[in-house]
Amino acid sequence: MPVDAVWRVFDDVHLLARCLPGAELTEDLGEDHYGGRARVSVGPIKLSFKGVAHVVAHDRAGQRLRVLAQGQDTGGAQTQADIVLRTEATATGTAMRAEAKVYLTGRIAQFGRALAGDVSRRMFEQFADALREAATSGQAPSGPVKAPSALKLLFAPLIDRIRTALRRGRRTAR
Numbered sequence: 533m534p535v536d537a538v539w540r541v542f543d544d545v546h547l548l549a550r551c552l553p554g555a556e557l558t559e560d561l562g563e564d565h566y567g568g569r570a571r572v573s574v575g576p577i578k579l580s581f582k583g584v585a586h587v588v589a590h591d592r593a594g595q596r597l598r599v600l601a602q603g604q605d606t607g608g609a610q611t612q613a614d615i616v617l618r619t620e621a622t623a624t625g626t627a628m629r630a631e632a633k634v635y636l637t638g639r640i641a642q643f644g645r646a647l648a649g650d651v652s653r654r655m656f657e658q659f660a661d662a663l664r665e666a667a668t669s670g671q672a673p674s675g676p677v678k679a680p681s682a683l684k685l686l687f688a689p690l691i692d693r694i695r696t697a698l699r700r701g702r703r704t705a706r
Contacts, residue, residue: 612635
């Protein structure tokens with residue numbers, strides 16, 4: 533898909549928010565500040581964050597979007613995120629890179645960095661799929677983009693590692 537199609541989604545914050553797994557934009561606070569909610573489930577822990585996001589850089593020419601977000605769960609868990617999305621035109625379409633610095637406190641922080649990294653990676657994969665759908669159709673993804681299920685989050689990294697080991701084993705056996 534062309535870079536311009538991706539940026540048409542980035543230009544529409546309401547459409548962009550509909551691509552984020554478990555996220556919901558609830559209000560426009562003005563001056564690129566937005567209120568919203570995000571739901572995250574990891575194993576037995578289910579969190580519902582309420583917070584704000586601020587679009588601090590929206591540079592279409594430089595192909596860079598930066599968002600600062602923070603939220604708090606009713607149980608006291610807190611999160612802050614500094615997210616940078618970059619696009620680059622390629623011979624076959626558009627490459628998108630996402631960088632996120634995420635700070636967690638409370639129950640969700642107890643899972644450790646490895647699981648938090650796996651959760652983030654899976655959520656960004658879902659985001660990329662939803663963004664592709666929105667950029668292609670010009671509309672929000674069909675149905676809400678739900679956060680990955682706890683079982684998928686817990687077992688997907690293990691399954692990926694098993695697949696990698698099996699592939700290496702096949703190459704070694706040849």
